[in-house]
Amino acid sequence: MVHPPINRFARIALVTVLAATAAALPAPGSAAATRPDWRPLAAAEAPDANPLQxxxxxxxxxxxxxxxxxxxxxxxxxxxxxxxxxxxxxxxxxxxxxxxxxxxxxxxxxxxxxxxxxxxxxxxxxxxxxxxxxxxxxxxxxxxxxxxxxxxxxxxxxxxxxxxxxxxxxxxxxxxxxxxxxxxxxxxxxxxxxxxxxxxxxxxxxxxxxxxxxxxxxxxxxxxxxxxxxxxxxxxxxxxxxxxxxxxxxxxxxxxxxxxxxxxxxxxxxxxxxxxxxxxxxxxxxxxxxxxxxxxxxxxxxxxxxxxxxxxxxxxxxxxxxxxxxxxxxxxxxxxxxSLGYRLRATAVRTGQRRHGLDLSVRIQNDGVAPFAYDWPVQVAAVGRDGRIARTWTTSWKLTALMPGVPAELDAALPAGGLRKGDYTLVLRAANPLRGGLPLRFANAGQDTTVPGWLTLGRTRIS
The missing domain is CATH 3.20.20 (TIM Barrel)
Structure with missing residues (x-):
């Protein structure tokens, strides 16, 4: 996917709220702003069927x-x-x-x-x-x-x-x-x-x-x-x-x-x-x-x-x-x-401000018995208030590295170029390369709640 070029001179501040209502983060440059709190993500039953297992x-x-x-x-x-x-x-x-x-x-x-x-x-x-x-x-x-x-x-x-x-x-x-x-x-x-x-x-x-x-x-x-x-x-x-x-x-x-x-x-x-x-x-x-x-x-x-x-x-x-x-x-x-194969669950998320973008970290664990077989593209998207995806980022995260019983912390820098001011919801997925293929679903309560096939991570405001 081709992304719009980043405007290096844009003054965009990202304030992330991973709760039901928005709340301001501490001022940029403070310790709390650079190391925000982790927000837990609620678990749920694993789906009855997931790809390749x-x-x-x-x-x-x-x-x-x-x-x-x-x-x-x-x-x-x-x-x-x-x-x-x-x-x-x-x-x-x-x-x-x-x-x-x-x-x-x-x-x-x-x-x-x-x-x-x-x-x-x-x-x-x-x-x-x-x-x-x-x-x-x-x-x-x-x-x-x-x-x-x-x-x-x-x-x-x-x-x-x-x-x-x-x-x-x-x-x-x-x-x-x-x-x-x-x-x-x-x-x-x-x-x-x-x-x-x-x-x-x-x-x-x-x-x-x-x-x-x-x-x-x-x-x-x-x-x-x-x-x-x-x-x-x-x-x-x-x-x-x-x-x-x-x-x-x-x-x-x-x-x-x-x-x-x-x-x-x-x-x-x-x-x-x-x-x-x-x-x-x-x-x-x-x-x-x-x-x-x-x-x-x-x-x-x-x-x-x-x-x-x-x-x-x-x-x-x-x-x-x-x-x-x-x-x-x-x-x-x-x-x-x-009980066969993988069972992925996101346990917590945190975001931090960076110049012209957002730092995202997600903790994921594999509660199954084996890793996922392929490194399908792991993507993060910003969903607007109209329910449509405004921008998608493809991370470098590797699904095959998520071993059973070994919690992983995955980090990504998300440039905000191309996004308008407003409220967004961050969502996550591993993209099935088969058109119309079964989505890989996480064992989380936020799975499919914002966009079908995506896991909801939380809300973000771009101002």
Whole structure:
């Protein structure tokens, strides 16, 4: 946004009043004027849905449970039509439909999805790519497991990943991209064909896995990436993780659970810089929020403990949307969804006069379990008595730096050039780059009270 130039010779005094009625501040230059009092901001319940967190469904129009994202899979052959040819219409249609509902998307491409037709591009099959039929997971021969170390396939994946990054890195419709491509469902395993005694190992070699990891890391700089399993080969890469058996094989124990692998890889603190997410294990979705919890079989079955240890931000949980929860189970599921990710609350604000402007400080704390995933522009605006925004300032504040349990004090100098004399209300927001996207809302009583999508900080008079 282009702001009017500051008139360095204007004599503008800003008197800030963060109360119901105006009151004069001490004279400029006094100790009280340069170090004004902090004014508390009233807390409130966190919103039921906030961007890029909580439970999400498979893509579709649902009103049964609050949400901000939608999930989908796509076969690689839906977009890769030749060695260097791509038709992005299938992906565009999904992204546009989800964005039209005000949501961001999370997605994964696959080559092999049990029970669905193969996602391997036809030109690779025509070139003689080795594939293996199987009946596991109810596949009954519909899909095939490709030779992931075939040189033609490896080169095709390189070209696809590079093209995907060029086109979609930083796209505001996209919240997260999971690496996918390798293994059943793109989940980076071919169990039970994994080389255990008496079985062949169908999965990609270590070198093949590293090639895909590095290709994604090189192709994406802005959009958040996720890979299924933590490991030494991805520890230093700019990508998070997705636990697709959440609350089933999450907590440490037998050595192969998600948190076991996190500890072995030395990535237990990586949630601070890279998002952790996943899928609530399908067998648990319909029972884990019952009272009493009545899920049969084995598994962790500890939702709260899994959230606390993983610092998960969002989970695919389609049961919440269809068939949906009712009664007490709905309330527990909603509380579970709201326990994921960030929960931002502004606790206090203060302002001080400066030549031709205002010094603003806001104290914010994150009451959630993870930081926000992106540095969306954090903006302050002055709202006139007519309810319209008269001027907006974009700060240098970083949402990703707001760590759980670590209160932050954020400061900004706001030049007053372009504002007329009169009374204004200061408001704050983190601007969702998706046009029509769900606003990020603070857990404050002043959220949405002056302008929808903005947090009210207090009143200012320009004289």
């Amino acid at each position: 909580g439970f999400i469904p498979y893509a579709g129009d649902y009103s049964t449970f609050p949400h901000s994202m939608e999930w989908f899979y796509l076969p690689l052959n839906a977009v890769m039509t030749g060695p260097r040819r791509f038709d992005w219409r299938a992906l565009e249609e999904q992204l546009d439909a989800i964005a039209a509902r005000g949501h961001q998307a999370a997605f994964r491409f696959y080559l092999d999805y049990p029970g669905k037709p193969s996602g391997v591009p036809k030109f690779l099959l025509d070139q003689g790519l080795l594939t293996r039929p199987y009946d596991d997971f109810g596949n009954n021969g519909q899909s095939v497991s490709p030779d992931y170390d075939d040189p033609d396939l490896a080169a095709a994946l390189d070209r696809f990943i590079a093209a995907l990054g060029r086109r979609y890195d930083g796209d505001p419709r996209v919240g997260f991209v999971q690496l996918g491509l390798l293994g059943f469902w793109g989940e980076w395993h071919t169990w039970p064909h994994n080389g255990d005694p008496g079985t062949e190992n169908w999965f990609a070699s270590q070198a093949g896995q590293v090639r895909v990891l590095n290709a994604f890391d090189a192709a994406f700089d802005e959009t958040r990436l996720m890979v299924r399993y933590p490991g030494a080969d991805n520890r230093a890469l700019d990508m998070g993780y997705h636990d697709d058996s959440f609350a089933y094989s999450t907590l440490p124990g037998p050595g192969w659970h998600f948190m076991d692998l996190m500890a072995q890889a030395g990535t237990t603190d990586k949630w601070k810089t890279s998002t952790v997410a996943g899928e609530l294990r399908p067998e648990l979705q319909g029972c884990i929020f019952n009272t009493p919890m009545d899920c049969a079989g084995d598994g962790d079955k500890d939702f709260a403990g899994s959230v606390a240890q993983t610092h998960a931000t969002w989970l695919l949980n389609h049961h919440a949307f269809s068939p949906g929860y009712t009664g007490a189970a709905y309330d527990k599921a909603l509380a579970g969804a709201k």
